[in-house]
Amino acid sequence: MPEAKKFLYVNRKAPYGTIYALESLEVVLIGAAFEQDVSLAFLDDGVFQLTRDQNTDEIGVKNFSPTFRALGDYEVTKLFVEKESLEERGLAPSDLQEIMYEDEDDDWEEKPSIHIVSRSEMADIMADQDVVLSF
Amino acid sequence: MSYQVNGTAIEADEDGYIVNLDEWSKDLAEEIAKAEGLPMTDDHWKVIDFLRNYYDEFQIAPAVRVLVKNAKKKLGPDIGNNKTLEAMFPDGAAKQGCKIAGLPKPTGCV
Amino acid sequence: MSTLHTVNKSPFGDSAFNSCLEHCKPGDGILLIEDAVYGAVAGSAVAAKVEARAGDVGIYVLDGDAKARGLAAGKLIKQVKPVGYDGFVDLVAEHDRTQSWL
Amino acid sequence: MKFGIVVSEGPYTHQAADTAYHFAKAALDKGHEVPRVFFYHDGVNVATNLSIPPQDERHIQKNWTELAKANDIDMVVCIAAAQRRGILDENEAKRQGKDASNLAEGFRISGLGQLIEMGIECDRTVTFGD
Numbered sequence: 337m338p339e340a341k342k343f344l345y346v347n348r349k350a351p352y353g354t355i356y357a358l359e360s361l362e363v364v365l366i367g368a369a370f371e372q373d374v375s376l377a378f379l380d381d382g383v384f385q386l387t388r389d390q391n392t393d394e395i396g397v398k399n400f401s402p403t404f405r406a407l408g409d410y411e412v413t414k415l416f417v418e419k420e421s422l423e424e425r426g427l428a429p430s431d432l433q434e435i436m437y438e439d440e441d442d443d444w445e446e447k448p449s450i451h452i453v454s455r456s457e458m459a460d461i462m463a464d465q466d467v468v469l470s471f
Numbered sequence: 472m473s474y475q476v477n478g479t480a481i482e483a484d485e486d487g488y489i490v491n492l493d494e495w496s497k498d499l500a501e502e503i504a505k506a507e508g509l510p511m512t513d514d515h516w517k518v519i520d521f522l523r524n525y526y527d528e529f530q531i532a533p534a535v536r537v538l539v540k541n542a543k544k545k546l547g548p549d550i551g552n553n554k555t556l557e558a559m560f561p562d563g564a565a566k567q568g569c570k571i572a573g574l575p576k577p578t579g580c581v
Numbered sequence: 582m583s584t585l586h587t588v589n590k591s592p593f594g595d596s597a598f599n600s601c602l603e604h605c606k607p608g609d610g611i612l613l614i615e616d617a618v619y620g621a622v623a624g625s626a627v628a629a630k631v632e633a634r635a636g637d638v639g640i641y642v643l644d645g646d647a648k649a650r651g652l653a654a655g656k657l658i659k660q661v662k663p664v665g666y667d668g669f670v671d672l673v674a675e676h677d678r679t680q681s682w683l
Numbered sequence: 684m685k686f687g688i689v690v691s692e693g694p695y696t697h698q699a700a701d702t703a704y705h706f707a708k709a710a711l712d713k714g715h716e717v718p719r720v721f722f723y724h725d726g727v728n729v730a731t732n733l734s735i736p737p738q739d740e741r742h743i744q745k746n747w748t749e750l751a752k753a754n755d756i757d758m759v760v761c762i763a764a765a766q767r768r769g770i771l772d773e774n775e776a777k778r779q780g781k782d783a784s785n786l787a788e789g790f791r792i793s794g795l796g797q798l799i800e801m802g803i804e805c806d807r808t809v810t811f812g813d
Contacts, residue, residue, distance in 0.1 A: 341803055346680070348600070356683075359724055362763060366795040369534065370803065380600055399530065406529035409537045459604040463584060467802040468680040469689070470810050485780055589699070589813065615698045645705070666709035673807050674684050674715070681810040683691070 341466040342373045347382035349471065351401070352392065357385045358400050360471035365403075368410035375465075376407075379418040379458060383425060386417065386432045386450070401433065408437025413449045420455045474502045488569070488576040495573030503571045507562065515559055515571075517546050522572040532574045535565045583608045585676035589615035589683070592627045597682040602630060607637035610672055612664070614643040618650055621661045628658055635660035643669060685716045687805035689798065691812030693725035694743040695736070700729050703811035704746055711754050718805065719757040720747075721798045722790070724812065727765045730758070732787035748789040758790045759797045 345364055351357040367374065378386060385401070392399040407413070415435060422428065435449040453461065462468065472487065473480040476499045482490045487506060489495060500519060504511045511519075521542060525533050533541065535556075543551025550556070556564040565577055586605055592598035598613070598620050605611060611634075613621050620627055621642040631640060635658070644663040647654075654663055664672065673679050688707055692699035707717050722729055734744050751758050760770060769785075772792050776784035786792060802808045 343799075343802060348597070348683070355724065359764060363723075363795050363798060365531070365534070367799040369536070369796065370799045372799070372803065379604075380596055402528060402530045406525075406531060406533070406537075409533065409541065455603060459606060462604060462680060463582065463606050463609075465678055467808050468584075468678055469798075469802070469808070470681045470683045470812070471691075485778055587809075589702075589811075614702055643702075646702075666705045667713060669706055670686075670710045670713050670715065673686065673710075673809055679807055679809045681812065683810065683812045 340372045342375070342464065343367065344375050344377055344462065344465040344468045346377045346379070346462070346468060346470045347385055348380040350381040350384040351390070352395065352397055356471045357382070358398075360469075361400060361403055363469065363471075364407070364412055365410055368407075368412050374412050375414040375416060375461065376412065377416050377418075377458060377461060379421045379455075381425075383417055383421045383427060383432075386415070386435070387427070388431060388433045404433065405435050407435065408449060411437075413437040413439075413447075415450045416453050416458060416461055417450055418455055418458045419452050422452070474499060474506065476502050484576070486570070486576060489573055492573055492575070499573065500571050503573075507567060507571070509560070509567070509571070511571075512559075514550055517550060518542065518556070518559065518564065518568055519572045521545060522568050522574060526572070526574050532565060532569045532572075532577060535563065538564055538568070583610070583676045585609070585672050585679045586611045587679065587681045588613055588617040588620070589681070591616040592620040593625075598627070599630075601682045602634050605634070605638050610639040610641060610676055612641045612643060612669060612672055613661075614646050614669075616650075618642050618647040618652060621647065621657045622652060623656060623658045631658055632660060641668070641672065684807060685718055685805040686710050687801035687808040688717060688720045689801075689808065689810040689812070690720060690722050690726035690729060691724040691810060693728035694734070696725070697813045699811040699813055700726065700743050700747075701741070703809075704743070704750065706809065706811070707756070708750060711750075717754065717756050719759060719797070719801045720751070721801055722758065722760045723764055723795075723798065725768065726812070727760045727768055727770045730760045730765070730770055730787050730790040731785045733785050744787050748787055751789040756789075759801075760786070760790050760792045761795055761798070762792050763795065765792055 349356045390401040429452050436446045437449050438444040439447050473482050481494050560567040586601045588598045590597045640661045641664050642661050690703045694700045771784045772786040773784045
């Protein structure tokens with residue numbers, strides 16, 4: 337098998353107002369079957385996708401925020417969230433839901449999937465990919 | 472098509488997935504399984520319960536490999552392996568399991 | 582290793598161009614297409630930022646989109662290079678990856 | 684070089700499908716390959732054969748169909764996105780009990796896996812959207 341490619345899914349849009357966030361997540365879940373080196377980037381309004389306490393009861397739209405917590409099962413364990421984007425929006429890392437995965441290589445220890453990175457670290461992550469898919 | 476449960480007709484699509492997910496019940500699951508030609512053993516129920524819990528928690532039905540991995544952890548290796556799950560759900564553990572569990576039809580995206 | 586960034590929205594109504602400018606790296610290219618071509622106009626509120634970045638990042642504008650919007654080459658920031666669709670193709674080929682700032 | 688193209692906005696509302704078309708054409712003219720174009724989000728609406736633009740406007744679907752035919756491009760429409768938005772091929776329409784299908788010639792409906800596969804197999808992946 338050829339070496340895995342590095343795939344980055346870039347999420348810059350808020351959930352619900354448009355379908356991009358949900359359909360991005362659908363790509364990630366399906367893409368996970370291809371055993372590539374997958375990372376997710378959340379910046380600008382994309383950071384709103386990961387906030388806690390989303391409740392869509394009154395808008396009649398499916399709440400897909402719990403699905404992010406299943407990503408570990410799909411071996412998608414690198415969710416990079418940009419610190420500056422959070423701060424600009426009055427958010428702190430504690431406003432995001434906890435997303436964990438069990439590390440197979442470390443006796444199934446539970447580890448956080450979300451990594452808060454600076455804007456310049458985010459730029460480094462973006463510059464280190466083979467395929468960048470934007471949503 | 473539709474299923475008859477305790478005198479009520481439950482609407483389903485062409486493939487036998489129920490249309491209104493709120494109408495699911497254990498009796499309905501038995502009916503769907505019967506239509507699929509499957510006996511609902513205790514082990515089948517364990518898998519169905521697992522699928523429904525997974526959906527409740529994460530709002531998706533797990534992909535087959537995720538189902539197998541989690542079933543192994545939660546239900547033990549006797550059920551949680553490819554061979555057993557395939558034998559229990561000959562039409563595919565995710566596909567047929569979701570149908571009986573009253574979960575959305577996998578869109579078959581791969 | 583370098584990236585070609587494409588931006589397709591006007592910087593006056595959307596943050597994509599600004600975000601792109603803040604994430605691109607020396608040696609990268611930025612191609613303004615569709616409504617993003619308004620970001621290439623000389624003397625606008627974003628021009629200074631574009632000019633400042635044009636030193637180490639190649640900034641391009643899709644010629645057809647600029648012309649469609651009445652932006653003759655003389656109206657554009659002078660460091661911004663107009664390219665056709667064939668130039669777009671070359672830019673994609675020359676850089677290692679393409680990132681769209683949607 | 685092999686270029687994979689993603690079209691993720693619908694025709695006429697956004698310019699994305701037009702830009703992608705001109706890009707694909709230019710890439711082919713330069714001797715590159717465009718093995719696949721993947722239509723996602725509202726981009727799936729490009730594939731309807733029920734679109735009737737005025738005679739003095741470009742016909743986006745026809746343009747794509749002709750380009751694909753002449754250059755052997757595999758035009759894939761995401762099934763999940765297509766089903767949400769009412770783009771159906773004949774088989775799916777029959778299976779779902781619908782009385783009509785509307786997938787234009789040259790397009791095929793398939794899964795998101797085709798998008799990932801395109802990313803793996805092409806040298807460059809370029810997304811056009813909004």
